[in-house]
Amino acid sequence: MLITDELFDAYLKCKTKARLTFGPAGSGESSHPISDWQQRLAENYQANCRDRLQFADSADCFVGNPCSEDLKSAKYRLIIQPYITAQDVGSNIHALERGAAQTQTRNSPYTPIRFVPFEKVSKHHRLMLAFDAIVLWKASGQMPTKGTIVHGFQHTALVFKLDAWIHEVESLIGKLRTLLTGGPAPEPVLIKHCKECIFEACCRKRVTDKNDPAYGSFDTHSP
């Protein structure tokens, strides 16, 4: 089973969402006004950041999916928008940047970069970047030690060490696998994210039906 960045992102928001994203139940959901707007915002911001990076260093820039040999040999200084899969994980990594200094061979010469349109960087964004790092590690056999989140109007670069985050993401991926192989989706519990979730309509209906006295009681809560 391939755990993608989309699945991992859904899992960080809601277990039901991860299960619905993975299963056939979610295939009928294609549009949600807030979710669609957030998607456009993220895509526009990412495109803008990619253009800025390429403009600053177009000579040694590769766009697309490099082979694992080129990853290991650090052939390109900048790799834009690679989709990398390895073993049982895959991610649409926003960008990879080769460091200036020679690293130990067990460490990746590349730093994964994520583009986040918001001014505030959350734990969620750090975990997503650590997920990218795990994919890169599995694809190249070399672990990135640092990651960068470019965020906000000023395109501020937040650089941080990844080791603790990678340990946490490995544990979360294990839990996600268990969830995805463990039968039907958990019953929805309404949370703050529901109002911007593509599954809002079907989950609200399920909660409403369950709360109908004819179905007995059903607890809901917001975090």
Ligand code: SF4
């Ligand atoms: S609508 Fe709410 S409960 Fe349903 S999948 Fe989305 S976040 Fe989870």
